[in-house]
Amino acid sequence: MSGTVQWGVREAGDLGAALAALSGRFHNRLSTAQAVREQHGHTTTWHDNMPPDAVVFAQSTEDVVDVVKICAEHRVPIIPFGTGTSLEGQVNAPYGGISIDLSQMDQVLDVHAEDLDCVVQPGVTRKRLNEELRATGLFFPIDPGADASIGGMVGTRASGTNAVRYGTMKDNVLALKAVMADGSVIHTGTRAKKSSAGYDLTRLLVGSEGTLGIVTEITLKLHGIPEAVAGGVCPFQTLEDACNAVIATIQSGIPVARIELLDDLQVRASNAYSKLELREVPTLFLEFHGTEAGVKEQSELFGEIAEDLGGGPFEWADDPDVRARLWQARHDAYFADLYLRPGVDGVATDVCVPISRLAECILATKADIDRLGLVAPIVGHVGDGNFHVSVMVDMDDKAEVARVESFMEALVERAIAMDGTCTGEHGVGHGKTKYLDAELGGAVDVMKTIKKALDPLNILNPGKIVRI
Amino acid sequence: MSGTVQWGVREAGDLGAALAALSGRFHNRLSTAQAVREQHGHTTTWHDNMPPDAVVFAQSTEDVVDVVKICAEHRVPIIPFGTGTSLEGQVNAPYGGISIDLSQMDQVLDVHAEDLDCVVQPGVTRKRLNEELRATGLFFPIDPGADASIGGMVGTRASGTNAVRYGTMKDNVLALKAVMADGSVIHTGTRAKKSSAGYDLTRLLVGSEGTLGIVTEITLKLHGIPEAVAGGVCPFQTLEDACNAVIATIQSGIPVARIELLDDLQVRASNAYSKLELREVPTLFLEFHGTEAGVKEQSELFGEIAEDLGGGPFEWADDPDVRARLWQARHDAYFADLYLRPGVDGVATDVCVPISRLAECILATKADIDRLGLVAPIVGHVGDGNFHVSVMVDMDDKAEVARVESFMEALVERAIAMDGTCTGEHGVGHGKTKYLDAELGGAVDVMKTIKKALDPLNILNPGKIVRI
Numbered sequence: 001m002s003g004t005v006q007w008g009v010r011e012a013g014d015l016g017a018a019l020a021a022l023s024g025r026f027h028n029r030l031s032t033a034q035a036v037r038e039q040h041g042h043t044t045t046w047h048d049n050m051p052p053d054a055v056v057f058a059q060s061t062e063d064v065v066d067v068v069k070i071c072a073e074h075r076v077p078i079i080p081f082g083t084g085t086s087l088e089g090q091v092n093a094p095y096g097g098i099s100i101d102l103s104q105m106d107q108v109l110d111v112h113a114e115d116l117d118c119v120v121q122p123g124v125t126r127k128r129l130n131e132e133l134r135a136t137g138l139f140f141p142i143d144p145g146a147d148a149s150i151g152g153m154v155g156t157r158a159s160g161t162n163a164v165r166y167g168t169m170k171d172n173v174l175a176l177k178a179v180m181a182d183g184s185v186i187h188t189g190t191r192a193k194k195s196s197a198g199y200d201l202t203r204l205l206v207g208s209e210g211t212l213g214i215v216t217e218i219t220l221k222l223h224g225i226p227e228a229v230a231g232g233v234c235p236f237q238t239l240e241d242a243c244n245a246v247i248a249t250i251q252s253g254i255p256v257a258r259i260e261l262l263d264d265l266q267v268r269a270s271n272a273y274s275k276l277e278l279r280e281v282p283t284l285f286l287e288f289h290g291t292e293a294g295v296k297e298q299s300e301l302f303g304e305i306a307e308d309l310g311g312g313p314f315e316w317a318d319d320p321d322v323r324a325r326l327w328q329a330r331h332d333a334y335f336a337d338l339y340l341r342p343g344v345d346g347v348a349t350d351v352c353v354p355i356s357r358l359a360e361c362i363l364a365t366k367a368d369i370d371r372l373g374l375v376a377p378i379v380g381h382v383g384d385g386n387f388h389v390s391v392m393v394d395m396d397d398k399a400e401v402a403r404v405e406s407f408m409e410a411l412v413e414r415a416i417a418m419d420g421t422c423t424g425e426h427g428v429g430h431g432k433t434k435y436l437d438a439e440l441g442g443a444v445d446v447m448k449t450i451k452k453a454l455d456p457l458n459i460l461n462p463g464k465i466v467r468i
Numbered sequence: 469m470s471g472t473v474q475w476g477v478r479e480a481g482d483l484g485a486a487l488a489a490l491s492g493r494f495h496n497r498l499s500t501a502q503a504v505r506e507q508h509g510h511t512t513t514w515h516d517n518m519p520p521d522a523v524v525f526a527q528s529t530e531d532v533v534d535v536v537k538i539c540a541e542h543r544v545p546i547i548p549f550g551t552g553t554s555l556e557g558q559v560n561a562p563y564g565g566i567s568i569d570l571s572q573m574d575q576v577l578d579v580h581a582e583d584l585d586c587v588v589q590p591g592v593t594r595k596r597l598n599e600e601l602r603a604t605g606l607f608f609p610i611d612p613g614a615d616a617s618i619g620g621m622v623g624t625r626a627s628g629t630n631a632v633r634y635g636t637m638k639d640n641v642l643a644l645k646a647v648m649a650d651g652s653v654i655h656t657g658t659r660a661k662k663s664s665a666g667y668d669l670t671r672l673l674v675g676s677e678g679t680l681g682i683v684t685e686i687t688l689k690l691h692g693i694p695e696a697v698a699g700g701v702c703p704f705q706t707l708e709d710a711c712n713a714v715i716a717t718i719q720s721g722i723p724v725a726r727i728e729l730l731d732d733l734q735v736r737a738s739n740a741y742s743k744l745e746l747r748e749v750p751t752l753f754l755e756f757h758g759t760e761a762g763v764k765e766q767s768e769l770f771g772e773i774a775e776d777l778g779g780g781p782f783e784w785a786d787d788p789d790v791r792a793r794l795w796q797a798r799h800d801a802y803f804a805d806l807y808l809r810p811g812v813d814g815v816a817t818d819v820c821v822p823i824s825r826l827a828e829c830i831l832a833t834k835a836d837i838d839r840l841g842l843v844a845p846i847v848g849h850v851g852d853g854n855f856h857v858s859v860m861v862d863m864d865d866k867a868e869v870a871r872v873e874s875f876m877e878a879l880v881e882r883a884i885a886m887d888g889t890c891t892g893e894h895g896v897g898h899g900k901t902k903y904l905d906a907e908l909g910g911a912v913d914v915m916k917t918i919k920k921a922l923d924p925l926n927i928l929n930p931g932k933i934v935r936i
Contacts (some may be wrong), residue, residue, distance in 0.1 A: 112824070114715075115822040116718075117822070144614070156664055157663075157668070162687065170662075170671070184913070186909070186910045186911040186913075186914055188908070188911055189889075190884070190889050191822045191887040191888070192821060192892065193818040193854075194631060194884075194892050194893065195889035195892060196624055196675055196889075196892065196893050196894060196896065197889045197890055197904060197908065198904055198915050199680075199909075199915045200625070200668075200675055201914060203668045203671035204667060204668060206668065207667065207668055212667075224720075226721075247582075252692075280719075291762075293762075294758075294767065297762070350664075352662055353660060354583040355582070355584075356580065356582040370693060385660060385912055415830060420659070421657075421658050421660040421663035421664075421665050423664045424660065424662050424663060424664065426663050427664040428665060432665070436666055439658065439665055440655060440656070440657070442654045442655075443666075443862065445652070447667045450922070453921030454917060465666050466666065
């Protein structure tokens with residue numbers, strides 16, 4: 001796929017000198033082994049693996065500062081790496097350079113339960129964080145499919161199944177410590193819940209995919225584990241009915257915590273992979289958070305909407321273990337899909353539209369899938385108007401690849417025409433740079449100006465989001 | 469007060485040439501009348517009036533583009549103006565220049581009730597917007613004390629009494645149309661509820677006080693008017709008890725819609741100004757939003773907390789008119805305070821600390837007020853850890869002014885030492901630039917780099933937030 005990308009020109013730095021300096025500073029925490037390099041160019045989806053020239057395993061902000069200073073001196077790219085689960089080539093190294101692996105910076109530094117916040121290093125994964133929080137009665141809600149690192153989730157402005165209720169990373173990061181392109185270390189905010197003190201650098205860095213600075217500490221908002229949780233699955237006769245149930249739920253203001261769509265093919269894939277026994281029809285997975293009375297009320301309201309649309313019966317999952325299995329299956333959807341057509345690659349797309357256009361957008365997409373004969377289940381965080389199509393592609397079949405590419409382009413164009421976005425949560429990486437202009441036009445020039453100003457040597461993850 | 473500000477140097481532009489060009493383009497929509505100029509340098513608080521050289525009344529994005537292009541050509545400052553209710557000198561013109569009055573751009577352009585959003589021009593005020601929304605069953609929750617313009621609220625990242633439940637402008641702006649310093653017009657986003665498409669320019673502009681671009685259209689999130697609203701007032705024996713009730717309420721996760729503190733002096737001022745008959749003791753104003761059952765549950769939970777702390781009785785305001793009067797009184801608090809000591813100026817401070825430090829911060833502040841013999845009621849959006857002290861100051865008494873300045877500095881230093889912020893919602897303007905370094909250190913250099921890159925001629929509201 002990388003052959004289709006216009007990479008632009010980036011003057012090569014002095015890699016040899018950088019490697020010598022890094023070796024002197026980091027010794028065996030610098031690796032140039034082929035396998036390590038390839039693992040750090042890994043990406044979950046179909047983009048080519050573009051390994052960095054070397055990997056440094058950082059253990060502190062000071063380590064990151066030193067890598068940045070050495071790379072700046074020798075004009076060598078730096079690509080931050082968390083768990084390698086990004087989907088748009090964010091950790092690839094199209095210009096070579098140094099991957100800075102942050103997975104050993106994995107400490108939860110402070111939990112301020114009384115203020116509903118905590119401070120973590122970027123290598124902490126979302127599941128580890130919630131394990132550490134268990135005793136506090138608090139949790140961190142953002143849950144992309146993979147057990148991603150918090151640093152990576154900051155980078156892509158990640159969200160997931162709970163975003164409809166709890167927001168995305170944009171809404172749940174209070175402040176960041178970051179190493180900028182000149183090696184300076186900044187704090188972008190405080191633990192105050194709100195502030196009007198200057199430009200919102202926190203949210204400028206959230207979603208910047210390591211192109212403006214490398215995040216080394218994150219202050220996160222936490223939420224109380226709800227007194228009551230209820231949920232289950234609700235089948236529908238048609239995809240349209242399922243979508244319309246979602247639209248009605250959101251428009252009614254029911255504060256649903258999770259409302260996820262799986263189309264019939266996805267239910268089939270998940271039944272097989274996750275050992276579920278669901279009817280293979282379009283299905284919503286739901287969860288309600290609140291007090292005992294509150295979740296009862298919410299779920300009754302939803303039940304009425306579903307019934308009006310010919311959906312149901314809503315099957316309750318009272319047992320927390322059963323619920324956990326359902327949600328694990330939802331998180332594993334992408335991996336389940338790969339078994340629908342073993343041996344091929346999966347392309348995870350990710351668009352988001354205003355909720356009123358959800359049914360129309362999904363149905364037109366499904367029609368394209370059927371017309372093109374693609375194996376491509378649809379899943380989505382539909383309460384936010386966000387959905388994914390996982391297209392199974394034989395990368396050796398050039399005609400099929402071209403067909404899938406034009407399908408994806410049509411999908412993105414449709415979403416943008418509906419006043420939506422080319423990516424709800426996966427980010428831009430190098431996979432979606434070509435869509436930014438169509439979506440945001442002149443705003444992309446402003447992004448380039450910011451990138452040039454904050455990273456004049458273009459050493460921070462060059463080639464991602466914007467090309468300068 | 470402006471005598472204490474280090475303004476830095478800004479090379480003067482060719483004002484005469486700019487005025488000639490603006491006059492040719494805008495005719496009688498350009499005013500150089502003294503009274504108009506002074507009104508546009510007006511600020512609600514104690515900062516000196518620094519009038520612009522002229523005012524242009526804009527009626528369209530194209531008007532704004534032309535003002536920016538003319539001012540850029542002649543290196544003349546531009547200061548955007550909405551209703552003139554900002555508190556930190558945001559609309560002042562320390563280097564002279566052109567005030568661009570956006571109050572005639574006052575149209576609600578689109579209401580997408582089905583998507584819970586709308587598109588407005590910057591001159592629409594928050595009350596006007598809610599009047600226009602009435603028939604839709606939706607509302608826009610952000611409510612600073614004044615009936616500010618939405619454009620101004622974008623500028624200062626405003627919030628208000630509902631922020632504890634509905635967030636601030638940061639959380640309720642989906643996208644912006646803005647005119648940048650070179651006259652280009654950008655769209656920062658779409659109507660998708662979430663996006664990972666590049667740098668978050670929306671939130672970079674929210675809170676930038678017209679220093680990076682001039683906002684000419686705003687896409688806002690809306691919220692359903694809750695099925696049930698309950699609320700009232702709850703007196704406490706001590707300020708400490710009232711603060712601790714707030715802390716316990718937030719820590720319990722009660723989704724309170726409004727929880728506002730008025731100290732005894734503020735209650736006295738509001739009783740007199742707003743014709744209330746409250747006991748003159750520290751008091752919380754509360755509101756709960758939800759279903760009938762939900763608000764009952766929330767208010768009972770709060771009632772238990774208040775009782776445990778010796779507060780109460782919680783006086784219900786079942787009548788919507790009575791509630792409206794209470795909240796109008798809360799919004800008028802600043803104006804009520806001015807009558808405590810007629811003829812002097814009011815200084816509205818605005819700090820925000822993590823909720824666990826709220827009682828400590830407020831009590832230390834109250835002790836300072838008592839020690840210094842100031843007339844200075846305390847009010848606050850305390851659910852967010854945000855509070856204000858309105859200090860009544862005789863600006864002709866230099867010794868008193870100095871005393872108040874040192875009180876304010878101590879208050880800000882205390883908030884920052886508690887990992888809080890120098891401004892929760894009023895913004896920086898020129899009144900708080902000196903505190904930014906103390907709060908954010910090197911991050912201010914990053915802000916300056918961004919400012920220089922996006923406004924190299926320093927024509928957009930120069931002297932505010934950061935000085936370059």
